[in-house]
Amino acid sequence: MLHPWTSLLDNESMNMRPLKENQDVTGDLAARFAKLGVKNSSARSEIYPPIEPNRTGFLQVSDIHSLYWEESGNPEGQPILFLHGGPGSGTSGGNRRFFDPEFYRIILFDQRGAGKSTPHACLEDNTTWALVSDIEKLRGHLKIEKWQVFGGSWGSTLALTYTQSYPERVTGVIMRGIFLLRKKEIDWFYQGGAAAIYPDAWEPYRGHIPVEERGDFLEAYSKRLNSPDESVQLAAAKAWTNWEMATSYLVPNDESLKRGENEKFALAFARVENHYFRNKGFFRTDSFLLENIDKIRHIPAVIVQGRYDMVCPMVSAWDLHRAWPEADFRLVTSAGHSANEPSIAAELVIACELHKALTQKQL
Numbered sequence: 182m183l184h185p186w187t188s189l190l191d192n193e194s195m196n197m198r199p200l201k202e203n204q205d206v207t208g209d210l211a212a213r214f215a216k217l218g219v220k221n222s223s224a225r226s227e228i229y230p231p232i233e234p235n236r237t238g239f240l241q242v243s244d245i246h247s248l249y250w251e252e253s254g255n256p257e258g259q260p261i262l263f264l265h266g267g268p269g270s271g272t273s274g275g276n277r278r279f280f281d282p283e284f285y286r287i288i289l290f291d292q293r294g295a296g297k298s299t300p301h302a303c304l305e306d307n308t309t310w311a312l313v314s315d316i317e318k319l320r321g322h323l324k325i326e327k328w329q330v331f332g333g334s335w336g337s338t339l340a341l342t343y344t345q346s347y348p349e350r351v352t353g354v355i356m357r358g359i360f361l362l363r364k365k366e367i368d369w370f371y372q373g374g375a376a377a378i379y380p381d382a383w384e385p386y387r388g389h390i391p392v393e394e395r396g397d398f399l400e401a402y403s404k405r406l407n408s409p410d411e412s413v414q415l416a417a418a419k420a421w422t423n424w425e426m427a428t429s430y431l432v433p434n435d436e437s438l439k440r441g442e443n444e445k446f447a448l449a450f451a452r453v454e455n456h457y458f459r460n461k462g463f464f465r466t467d468s469f470l471l472e473n474i475d476k477i478r479h480i481p482a483v484i485v486q487g488r489y490d491m492v493c494p495m496v497s498a499w500d501l502h503r504a505w506p507e508a509d510f511r512l513v514t515s516a517g518h519s520a521n522e523p524s525i526a527a528e529l530v531i532a533c534e535l536h537k538a539l540t541q542k543q544l
Contacts, residue, residue, distance in 0.1 A: 225534055226527040228278040240322055242293075242315045245306050249297035250290040250319055254282035259352075259540055260325045261533070262288045262316070264332030264339045266358075269453030271296020271446070275521070279331070279529050284537050288328070290319055292339075294453045302449040304407075304456045309463045313343050320350065329536060331529075333357030333485075333520050334493055335454075338462065338470070344480065345473045352540075354482040354508075355532045357525060358490055358518050359498035361470050362462035366497055371398050371458070375428055375491045382427035389420040399459045406452045414452075415444055421451035428491045431517035474504045481539070482508035483532040487516035487525055509535075 234251040241247045254277070261280055265272050272289040280287050291298040293307045293315070316339075320328065329352050332340035337356035344351045360366060369375060376383035387395065394401040405417035423441035430437060440446055457463070466472060482505065486498035495512075502510045511532070516522045520529060 225281075226531050228526050228530055229280065229282060230278070231274060232277055232282050233274075234277075239299075240290075240315075240319055242318050243306055243311070245300065245303065246293045246311075246315075247299050248290050248293065248315060248319070250288065250323075252286065252288055252323070253277050254280060254285045254287040256286060258284050258286040259537070260286045260288060260323075260328035262290075262320075262328050262330050264316075264330065264336035264343075265289075265292065265295070266332070266334035266336045267295060267450055267454055268292055268312075268335045268339075268457050269295045269302075269450040270335075271298075271449065279520075279526070280533050281537060285533070286325075288319070288323065288325075290315075292453075295449050301445070302452045304452060307453065307456065308460070309339070309342055309457070312339060313346050316343050317347060317350075326350075327352050329353040329355070331355045331533070333529075334360050334518065335457075337493075338362050341470045341474075341477075345470070345476050348477050348480060351477070351480055353536050354477070354480060355485070355529065355536070356482070356501075357485040357520055357529060358493045359484060359486060359501050360493045361468070361497050361501065362458070362464065363467050363497075364461070366493065367399070367458050369494060370425075370428075370492060378491055379428050382424060386420055386424035389417060399455060402451070403455050403459055406455050415448060418444070418447040418451035421455065422447040425450075425492060429518045430522060431487070431489050431515065434519070434521075437519065471500060471504045474501075478505055478507055481536065483535070484508050484510045485513060485525060485528045485532065486511070487513045487518055487522065489516065490518040492518040 232253050234253045235256060237249070237251040239247045239249055263272065263276050265276065271291045276289055277287050292312055294301065294303045327350050330340045330344060333356065337358060338360045340354055340356055344354055376387070390398060390401040402417055402421055405413050406421070408414050419441055423438070426437045426441045427433065461467070464470070484498055484502060486495055488495055498510070502508065511528045513524045513528055516524045520526060
């Protein structure tokens with residue numbers, strides 16, 4: 182069965198179409214809007230100006246964890262939940278800028294151990310399924326019946342997991358840099374695959390671990406990230422974080438590289454990521470998310486993927502596309518992993534604008 186977006190878009194956007202890379206993203210958007218029957222569209226693909234939250238708070242979700250959350254945009258608007266990556270990266274003000282603040286009620290929160298949530302970098306009682314439960318608690322706390330879900334990288338993993346767990350609560354899904362948390366994906370990035378493309382950035386990551394421990398970098402880094410010696414933790418956290426920051430953009434980004442030197446950020450990012458990846462995402466099987474995809478194929482969805490993503494290679498997005506052909510698959514040429522690369526950001530704004538147009542058309 183075709184979901185509303187697929188049935189309203191042109192043949193080029195139909196399931197299993199030959200992929201069109203975004204050579205002319207604005208013109209393509211205008212055509213897609215026209216097909217939706219939306220008049221006088223500005224065909225927007227630029228991120229929105231910075232905004233501040235309308236309100237913020239902390240939600241106690243367990244005996245241990247208290248999560249920072251915020252709302253911005255239109256308090257009466259269409260709810261959309263932003264799920265940050267990592268896990269462990271936390272949110273930032275720039276995450277609000279993908280969404281029309283006059284239309285969307287924009288919800289951000291920092292997952293367990295990340296950002297402003299407390300306790301910082303805590304691994305106790307910190308699992309994927311705990312995060313899914315947290316999302317439901319936050320939805321109830323904010324008195325939201327249904328919402329759209331938006332996430333990239335690990336955020337796409339969590340978006341899929343939450344949507345498969347509570348499909349009745351999700352009006353649409355927008356994903357970027359698909360990460361299904363399978364062993365081959367972890368091995369590609371942390372055991373040496375991506376090193377063939379970035380041998381210079383790999384060298385410090387590899388060099389931090391003695392030769393005799395390099396057969397399992399996740400385990401070797403875990404030993405150091407959980408050391409009782411804080412200086413050992415921080416050194417490992419910086420090496421781990423610098424590796425990912427160096428590979429997240431097609432063209433190296435100075436601001437991204439600086440994040441690895443931020444001790445607070447790096448400690449949460451590295452500890453929480455390593456914890457989740459060593460535990461295989463706390464999923465029961467290696468292909469859990471693909472195995473359960475039929476539960477959500479009726480939900481409108483957009484997949485945005487950079488062709489040259491070294492952190493979450495395109496094969497994962499392709500596998501998801503094959504399993505979920507109804508989802509609109511947007512392949513972005515000349516882009517890597519980060520949502521902040523201009524052509525990736527443009528497609529994410531477009532996806533939100535299309536969902537907005539479809540929602541308005543159905544009202």
